[in-house]
Amino acid sequence: MDFDLSEFQNMLLDSAKKFLEKEAKNGFRETENTEEGYSLKLWEKIAELGWMGVVFPAQYGGIDGSFLDLVLLVEEMGKRLFTGPFVSTIVSGLSILQYGQKSQKAQILPKMIKGKLILSPALIKPNPILGQTRVEERVKVQAGSYMLSGTRLFVPYAHVADMLVYGANSDREKTLFLVDAKSSNISCEPFDSIGSDKLCEVNFEDVVVPESSILGEMGNGNEITRQMNDWGALLEAAYIVGMLDQVLKMSLEHAREREQFGKKIGSFQAIQHQCANMATDIHQVKYLTYEAAWKLSENLPAKKESSMAKAWASDASRRVCLLGVKIHGGMGVSQEHDMQLYFRRAKACEVAFGDGDFHREIVAQELGC
Amino acid sequence: MDFSYSPEEEKFREEVRGFFEQEAKCASEAKKEWDSGLGYGPNCWQILQKVGERRWICPTWPKKYGGLDLSYMYRYIIMEQMHYYLNIYSTVGAGMAGPVIMRHGSEMQKNEFLLPIARGEIEFALGYTEPQAGSDLAALMIRAEDKGDHFVINGSKLFNTRVHYAQYHWLGARTKITNPKYKGISLFIVDLKTPGITVAPIWTVGGTRTNEVFYDNVEVSKEALVGEVNRGFYYILEALDYERISTVAGLERDFAEIVEYVKKTGKSRDPLIRQKIAGIAIEIETARLLALKVAWLLNKGQVPNYEAAMLKMLVSETEQNLVNTSMQIFGPYGLIQKGSHWAQFNGKFERNYRDSLEALLTRGTSEIMRNIIAVRRLGLPLH
Numbered sequence: 001m002d003f004d005l006s007e008f009q010n011m012l013l014d015s016a017k018k019f020l021e022k023e024a025k026n027g028f029r030e031t032e033n034t035e036e037g038y039s040l041k042l043w044e045k046i047a048e049l050g051w052m053g054v055v056f057p058a059q060y061g062g063i064d065g066s067f068l069d070l071v072l073l074v075e076e077m078g079k080r081l082f083t084g085p086f087v088s089t090i091v092s093g094l095s096i097l098q099y100g101q102k103s104q105k106a107q108i109l110p111k112m113i114k115g116k117l118i119l120s121p122a123l124i125k126p127n128p129i130l131g132q133t134r135v136e137e138r139v140k141v142q143a144g145s146y147m148l149s150g151t152r153l154f155v156p157y158a159h160v161a162d163m164l165v166y167g168a169n170s171d172r173e174k175t176l177f178l179v180d181a182k183s184s185n186i187s188c189e190p191f192d193s194i195g196s197d198k199l200c201e202v203n204f205e206d207v208v209v210p211e212s213s214i215l216g217e218m219g220n221g222n223e224i225t226r227q228m229n230d231w232g233a234l235l236e237a238a239y240i241v242g243m244l245d246q247v248l249k250m251s252l253e254h255a256r257e258r259e260q261f262g263k264k265i266g267s268f269q270a271i272q273h274q275c276a277n278m279a280t281d282i283h284q285v286k287y288l289t290y291e292a293a294w295k296l297s298e299n300l301p302a303k304k305e306s307s308m309a310k311a312w313a314s315d316a317s318r319r320v321c322l323l324g325v326k327i328h329g330g331m332g333v334s335q336e337h338d339m340q341l342y343f344r345r346a347k348a349c350e351v352a353f354g355d356g357d358f359h360r361e362i363v364a365q366e367l368g369c
Numbered sequence: 370m371d372f373s374y375s376p377e378e379e380k381f382r383e384e385v386r387g388f389f390e391q392e393a394k395c396a397s398e399a400k401k402e403w404d405s406g407l408g409y410g411p412n413c414w415q416i417l418q419k420v421g422e423r424r425w426i427c428p429t430w431p432k433k434y435g436g437l438d439l440s441y442m443y444r445y446i447i448m449e450q451m452h453y454y455l456n457i458y459s460t461v462g463a464g465m466a467g468p469v470i471m472r473h474g475s476e477m478q479k480n481e482f483l484l485p486i487a488r489g490e491i492e493f494a495l496g497y498t499e500p501q502a503g504s505d506l507a508a509l510m511i512r513a514e515d516k517g518d519h520f521v522i523n524g525s526k527l528f529n530t531r532v533h534y535a536q537y538h539w540l541g542a543r544t545k546i547t548n549p550k551y552k553g554i555s556l557f558i559v560d561l562k563t564p565g566i567t568v569a570p571i572w573t574v575g576g577t578r579t580n581e582v583f584y585d586n587v588e589v590s591k592e593a594l595v596g597e598v599n600r601g602f603y604y605i606l607e608a609l610d611y612e613r614i615s616t617v618a619g620l621e622r623d624f625a626e627i628v629e630y631v632k633k634t635g636k637s638r639d640p641l642i643r644q645k646i647a648g649i650a651i652e653i654e655t656a657r658l659l660a661l662k663v664a665w666l667l668n669k670g671q672v673p674n675y676e677a678a679m680l681k682m683l684v685s686e687t688e689q690n691l692v693n694t695s696m697q698i699f700g701p702y703g704l705i706q707k708g709s710h711w712a713q714f715n716g717k718f719e720r721n722y723r724d725s726l727e728a729l730l731t732r733g734t735s736e737i738m739r740n741i742i743a744v745r746r747l748g749l750p751l752h
Contacts, residue, residue, distance in 0.1 A: 001371060001372065001373070001374060001375075001378075001442060001661060001664070001665045001668070002370055002371040002665070003370060003661075003662050003665050003666075004370065005370060006370075068370060248747075252747055252748065252749065255749060256748070256749065256750070263752075264750050266749040266750050267749065267750040267751065267752045268752070269736075269740070269752065271749070272739065272740060272743035272744070272747075272749050273736070273739040273740075273743070275742075275743055275747050275749060276679075276738075276739035276740075276742035276743045276747070277739070279679070279742055279746060279747060280679055280682070280683060280742070283655075283659060283679065284652075284655035284659075284683075285655075287655065287658040287659070287662070288651070288654060288655060288658065290370055290372075291372050291654075291658060294370055294371065294372055295372075308650070308651045308654055311647070311648075311651055312651055312655065357644060360643070360644050360647035360648055360651070361640070361643060361644070361647070362647075363647035363650055363651060364637070364643035364644070364646055364647040367628055367646065367647065367650055368628070368632065369628065369631060369632060369637035369643055369646060369647075
């Protein structure tokens with residue numbers, strides 16, 4: 001039993017903390033209204049630091065780190081609201097590492113780890129009841145190739161991605177295709193969304209892809225999608241842990257300074273209890289996240305634990321950010337103050353890769369219900 | 370970071386489990402006695418003494434005092450199994466009185482009490498609360514007057530649980546009128562058979578017995594004083610900190626029964642129930658991880674400053690959610706108390722629904738726990 005970090009992890013976090021403090025200080029605010037929605041310069045720098053390759057093998061340029069190392073790093077990114085296509089790229093890369101053909105791994109992973117390739121999963125089909133699509137869903141099989149048409153929603157950073165992991169049903173079997181996002185038949189339009197995470201509507205119109213673009217095997221799409229969801233959920237949980245830690249920190253700073261009725265508001269029991277609740281919520285989600293990450297690091301199954309972490313993280317993010325806003329009073333709703341950045345971003349993370357209800361259903365299944 | 374036990378710890382866990390499986394009959398009778406709310410019955414004493422024979426009640430204590438000099442993680446492992454099989458995971462003697470005697474008691478007190486505590490032969494009842502002194506413990510007024518060669522104690526205590534079956538009262542009494550109040554409190558070990566002590570039962574909504582205790586010119590020897598006079602409050606706080614450790618093994622056991630229940634009754638097909646069940650499973654897991662962290666901190670020789678308060682709060686509130694959810698799942702059948710064949714689980718959860726309220730208040734209320742977290746961990750100013 002050990003709740004301490006390893007020396008490597010302490011070093012990794014220390015350098016990440018210093019780097020983000022220096023380079024990503026107002027990153028979220030600065031990039032949220034730009035077209036890309038993230039800093040290309042910063043992206044290059046983190047690639048140089050090796051962040052993209054933390055969980056990837058040395059043979060592709062990675063450092064053979066553990067999933068726990070990655071989770072701790074993403075937590076640090078969450079504290080600073082670091083923005084960019086990090087989780088979407090890593091999750092796609094992991095799917096290639098685990099399921100891809102040897103040639104796919106060799107062609108894609110080294111470039112991705114150098115920061116030269118941005119990937120994103122294009123898996124969510126629109127709900128026809130909620131809106132009309134302009135493209136009809138279709139997969140046409142030709143000799144040695146496929147023609148893909150369809151709309152996918154909520155694809156993170158598709159508009160800047162180099163490669164999309166496109167999920168489609170061929171003969172009722174779900175298959176994933178690795179597609180060049182810059183093809184002329186693909187359009188990617190980012191939404192203005194609450195968390196400024198550049199979720200896109202992606203339209204494929206008769207996009208021709210070779211058989212070799214199939215990720216892994218034909219019909220394996222559901223398994224890979226579920227796995228990608230587990231990884232993505234756990235990384236979002238880690239990001240949430242970082243965000244909530246920072247929200248608590250800001251709230252405490254405010255409570256210790258703000259005076260009303262001749263006293264610091266931090267001495268009022270209501271504020272104290274709210275802060276204690278935030279600290280407890282954060283502790284709960286933090287160790288669920290670490291436990292899941294540790295299991296993955298030990299090559300143990302962690303499906304239940306990952307969903308436990310994401311379910312709690314999703315709901316805790318609402319609870320903690322709401323208290324954060326309330327404690328800050330008027331400042332909490334001012335755009336000028338950072339609190340609302342965390343509040344908005346938390347909503348995006350709550351939903352990404354499944355919200356609380358979605359993951360509780362997975363936990364129920366894992367309990368045998 | 371590592372969330373697993375070492376191979377030696379794992380082996381020990383199996384050994385402890387094996388012991389309780391072997392003593393299954395005595396253990397289940399003891400659990401029935403404890404769950405009745407009446408206190409330690411004969412089977413409780415019997416199983417505690419069997420556990421004590423193996424030196425497992427106070428395994429971290431030195432061998433000469435009945436322990437095994439083991440690390441804290443071993444105590445935690447034993448506590449988990451005790452919780453699971455008995456619903457009794459510690460005694461007041463082992464958790465509160467003993468450590469204070471060891472640290473601050475006289476040689477005579479150490480020789481008289483430590484070994485019997487470790488052997489499960491004696492139990493202590495906490496003597497803190499009074500009508501005007503609950504969370505504000507320092508407001509206690511029961512008076513211990515120094516008569517030169519002995520003390521005379523007058524006053525009363527409220528909600529002193531265990532007094533009706535423990536041998537000794539671990540009594541906080543006022544030896545000096547001071548401002549602030551906490552500076553005039555001393556700790557005494559009083560033999561509950563001493564003349565002048567009257568015990569009157571108080572019944573909680575959960576059917577558990579606690580007591581009102583009256584001291585009418587009770588004479589105790591000077592040797593009954595623990596540590597220094599007027600330093601009692603510090604010893605009390607020290608003891609409370611250490612005994613806010615819990616395990617969730619009892620919750621896990623009860624929750625597993627609920628999971629089986631929803632599967633068997635087909636209720637697990639209801640998506641709302643699936644959500645509730647999953648939510649409880651996750652919450653219990655968060656409490657389990659915090660309990661492990663507290664154990665690990667103690668194992669390292671560190672004081673689990675705020676973590677112990679957070680754990681106490683979390684376990685009691687998680688139990689609330691478990692019993693609430695169980696009752697919701699049972700619907701009107703949950704209202705039926707034990708005795709009818711329509712009662713679910715023979716009324717166990719119905720009783721727990723009432724009895725679990727106590728855990729929100731005892732050993733420090735949830736609100737006091739939040740105060741502790743806010744001030745000790747988060748550095749917020751005192752009011």
